[in-house]
Amino acid sequence: MKTYHQKTFTTGEFAKLLDINKDTLLYYDKIDLFKPAGIHSNGYRYYTFEQFDQFMAIHSLRQVELPIKELKTYFEAPTIHSLQQLAMKKSKQLALELKKLQDIQFFLQRVVELTNEMKDIPFGEVLFKQLPEESIVYSEEKLDWSLSIEDLYQRSSQFLKELGVKSTAAHGTVYAKEQLFQEEDDLHHLFCHVDTSNAKKKPAGLYAIIYHKGPFDFIDDTYTQLINSLATQNLEMDGDVYEEYLLHSIAALEEEEFVTKISVKVKQTVTA
Template sequence: MKKTAEKTFSTGEFAKLLEVNKDTLLYYDKIDLFKPAGTFDNGYRYYTFDQFDQFVAIQSLRAVELPIKELKTYFDAPNIQSLQQLAMEQQEKVAREVLKLQDIQFFLEQTVALTKEMKEISIGEVLIKPLAAEPVVYSEEKMDWSISMEDLYEQSTTFFKKLGVKSTAAYGIVYSKEDFSKEETERESYLFCRLDDPSAKIKPAGDYAIIYHQGPYDELSQTFATLLTYLEKEQLELDGDIYEEYLLHSIVAKEEKDYITKVSAKVKRLA
């Protein structure tokens, strides 16, 4: 038996002292990351209090998800320079994870908001609703509807990648009020995304006319006509851009006939 004047702890006792699972100590021993102080004649491992700080140091780096392999290499010859390098590399990894989680959070927040909204809508009916100001990003290039669907998809994908947005929970097509008064084939349109971004413009607060369309894209013209007829009847006029927003189309419906599109535009009373 190895002689020691120090107080010794069994594996279970040391695990309790450190507030970890006993299996953690056994695993660290197996991979040669943190070994017991010694072994009694009966084969049982023992630890000493002097090892407490060393284990805490290992757990500190494990807490920031440093890989076991890198931990073993570092603790072979721990030093300030190596620790700084490890911390900087892990900091970059964490930053990427934070961005990933922010994107997930953005998608889920939009999805919750939109699903709540979709439960309360009336298809084909116009309502006037006050909306707060919000940031909106427009694409730099206008949509070219003469190109193939594959090219249109590529155009929209490029726009979202540039913004770092992987979800499609808050996007659509936007028209200026001047272009909206033109024939459908002559209108200029741009992609937009509701997103707080340095390149965003502020969509102004005010009263908005809102109408929900259910069905294919090529039937939207009738919904636009319904909106304009309503505005004329109520002596209202367009006072800003027109937004054609796609509400979780393929996520909540298998067929295009069940897709729901939200059309909204800032309005004001005729002078």
């Protein structure tokens, strides 16, 4: 009858077999998560090949960052049900973390886009650009400009919060062209560039764009400049007017440095 001799591995050998760092085994031993098969008379730890699957099971769950305490509890009596519960709990946590990372990525990408746009703004000049169709969400309630600045800010912040977007999203106030300078109807919608189920389509076409720098008290002058420029080029407004706030307080401390982007679809004036 042949005698079966079980091969043993030193810590270094077992780590090489598993393709991990030797310190990982020492750490798992220290926290009582994965112990060596035994200790030789010379005081050195040893492992056996039969421990390979056990270690890989533990290590695979550690790779998805399951807490040590939960792993130790689970491996005291592992079952299909408890494994499923661990996976479902971790999956929900990761979904929340992923959403947070996506929000951060959106914020940073938007800051890069806006800062690039704001680098070489030709203030005092009307630009004409062909723009693609975009998804736009309007606020259900109109914004009453007779409210205090605190109330206006709160309404705007609440609108963005309900949409689940950050303040760097392309947002602002939208005016019907017929009501642009009508003070008696000083109620206008908020808007945000975001693609949701209730979004409307901002049509593609030729848009006139002008940038206003400074307080809103003088923005009418910029609108007048826009309208005069359209008239000289035999153009007229062909849709809503979008007043978009570019970073503002995040990019400047003083209101004099705030930049507001005004854009409107235009068409050739039809003459009789």
